[in-house]
Each structure stands twice: as structure tokens, then as C-alpha cells.
Amino acid sequence: xHHLGHIFLAKSPPAFRFGAFIADGVRGMQYKELPLLIQKxxxxxxxxxxRTDQHPAFLRARRLLAPxxxxxxxxxxxxxxxxxxxxxWSLFAHEPLPLYEARFRKEVLLPHKDHAPESWKPxxxxxxxxxxxxxxxxxxxxxxYMRSYIQRRSLPLSxxxxxxxxxxxxxxxxxxxxxxxxxxVYWQRDADEFVP
Numbered sequence: 001x002h003h004l005g006h007i008f009l010a011k012s013p014p015a016f017r018f019g020a021f022i023a024d025g026v027r028g029m030q031y032k033e034l035p036l037l038i039q040k041x042x043x044x045x046x047x048x049x050x051r052t053d054q055h056p057a058f059l060r061a062r063r064l065l066a067p068x069x070x071x072x073x074x075x076x077x078x079x080x081x082x083x084x085x086x087x088x089w090s091l092f093a094h095e096p097l098p099l100y101e102a103r104f105r106k107e108v109l110l111p112h113k114d115h116a117p118e119s120w121k122p123x124x125x126x127x128x129x130x131x132x133x134x135x136x137x138x139x140x141x142x143x144x145y146m147r148s149y150i151q152r153r154s155l156p157l158s159x160x161x162x163x164x165x166x167x168x169x170x171x172x173x174x175x176x177x178x179x180x181x182x183x184x185v186y187w188q189r190d191a192d193e194f195v196p
Contacts, residue, residue: 001052001081004136006045007104008085008093009184011191016041017104018112020048025117036196038115044194051187052078057180061173068165072157077177079136079146080166084177086137091178092185101133 001009003021010020019034019041026034031042052058058077065073089097105128113124126132135141143166147159166173 001048001085002079002136004082004133005085005184006048007108007133009048009188009191010041010044011188011195013037013195014108015112016044016191016195017108018115019043020045021108022116022120025120027117030117034115038112040194040196044191047190047194048184048187052081052180052184055180055183057176057183061176061180064169064173064176065162065165068161069157072155076146076162076166079142079149080173081177081180082136083139083142084174085181086134086142087139088178088181089137092181097134097137098131101131104133 006020006023007017010017015035015037019031019038021041022038023031023042023045026042031039034042053074058074058081061077061080062073065076069076085092086097093100095103109124109127116124135145143163146162149155150157150159150162
């Protein structure tokens with residue numbers, strides 16, 4: 001999953017949620033240089049990635065996209081998990097996504113941003129200025145983001161082929177990833193094991 005999903009699954013306290021948010025930018029054992037709760041959030045993020053990569057729904061969606069995305073099918077599913085979560089937000093959260101994002105900025109991002117990896121500073125600035133969680137949480141927004149993501153990283157992928165596969169399998173992918181979220185929401189309880 002991408003940023004929205006990781007933030008959603010990480011429970012309070014805010015420093016823990018921040019660690020879960022920035023974990024992709026923290027390399028190897030560098031997380032041990034961070035404050036303890038942020039370290040624990042990084043570990044939780046990595047545990048969530050491990051659980052996600054083995055989940056039957058994730059594997060089914062990856063197989064559907066493999067003809068168009070090849071070895072990057074898992075990456076596309078990770079991104080699309082956020083879109084499915086956001087498009088179905090009211091099934092999993094009581095607080096509307098715009099309010100959730102505003103609270104995330106105020107309670108998590110701003111107080112802890114100085115602990116982010118240096119390479120993430122421009123992205124954190126965008127998070128403060130734009131509604132990126134809402135972008136990630138919509139099909140149209142994620143499609144636009146996915147296109148720029150692929151181009152920025154010069155991935156050998158045809159965006160048109162991937163978008164075509166997402167459209168061709170839209171119903172199956174939607175249902176498969178909703179099945180994933182219906183189970184993954186219970187992983188929030190496991191966050192307690194990571195918080196000291």
C-alpha cells in the first residue's frame with residue numbers, strides 16, 4: 001500500500017504514525033537513529049508491507065495486472081490499494097477524508113517533520129500544501145500520480161497498458177482489494193504490539 005493506507009493502519013500516538021508514514025524513506029538500520037516511537041512506526045510499516053505482500057487478495061490483484069505491469073505489478077497494486085481505500089473511505093472510517101488529512105497534518109506531520117529523511121523534505125512540503133492523501137484516495141488522482149511516479153522513476157512501463165488493465169479488470173480489482181481492506185483494518189490492533 002502507499003501513504004494513505006500506511007497512515008490509516010497506524011494508530012496513535014502521532015510519532016508512531018509519523019514513523020509508519022516515512023518508513024519508505026528510511027534505509028536499512030537508519031531507523032535506529034530516530035526517536036523510539038518513530039522507530040516503532042517504521043518497524044510497523046515494514047511489518048504491514050510483509051503482511052500485504054503475502055495476502056491472497058494482493059496476490060490475486062498482482063496476477064491480474066502482471067500481463068501489463070510485469071515485475072512492477074505489485075507496485076501498481078500497492079498504489080491502487082490507496083485509491084480503493086479512499087474511494088470506499090466511509091466503509092472504514094467515521095471521519096471524512098478531508099478532515100482526516102487536515103488532522104494528520106496538524107497532529108502528525110508538522111510536529112515531527114524534522115525527523116524525516118532529508119530526501120523527503122520536498123515531499124513533506126507538498127503534503128503541507130496539497131491534499132495528497134485525498135489525491136491518493138481517488139481513482140482519478142491516483143491515476144495521475146501513478147503516471148508521474150512512473151515517469152519520475154523512468155520505469156519501463158506503459159502507463160496506457162496499466163490503465164487499460166485497471167479498467168479491464170476494474171470490478172475484479174475493486175472487489176479483491178476491498179476484501180483486502182476488510183481484513184487489513186484489523187491489523188490496526190496489532191499496532192499495539194509495536195508501541196512501547
